Amino acid sequence: MALWHELGTAGLRVARQVKLPAIYKGIDLPESYRIDLLVEDLVIVEAKAIDKLAAIHEVQLLTYLRFANKRLGLLLNFHVVNNL
Numbered sequence: 001m002a003l004w005h006e007l008g009t010a011g012l013r014v015a016r017q018v019k020l021p022a023i024y025k026g027i028d029l030p031e032s033y034r035i036d037l038l039v040e041d042l043v044i045v046e047a048k049a050i051d052k053l054a055a056i057h058e059v060q061l062l063t064y065l066r067f068a069n070k071r072l073g074l075l076l077n078f079h080v081v082n083n084l
Helices: 002-009 055-068
Strands: 014-024 027-039 043-048 072-077
Touching: 002 014, 002 027, 014 055, 027 055, 043 055, 055 072
Parallel strands: 043 072
Antiparallel strands: 014 027, 027 043
8 A cells, every 4th residue: 555655665654454352241352454554653544545425434433443442534536537
């Protein structure tokens, strides 16, 4: 992912595909979710490449923030319309 590379080149600590466990009815689900990027162990970045962001994408990010006990998140859409 180019964003991961660029953030790392800028000197930031960036982890990709961070496993985020969840607990459901007392059962540990160790790899329930994966965070696209975790920057400086502070900011969750969810990257998409879709026509249009939907409410479910916001819910996804909010869920990750809650489970990871983080306060900052970015939802980015890299979809590009090609008018060739």
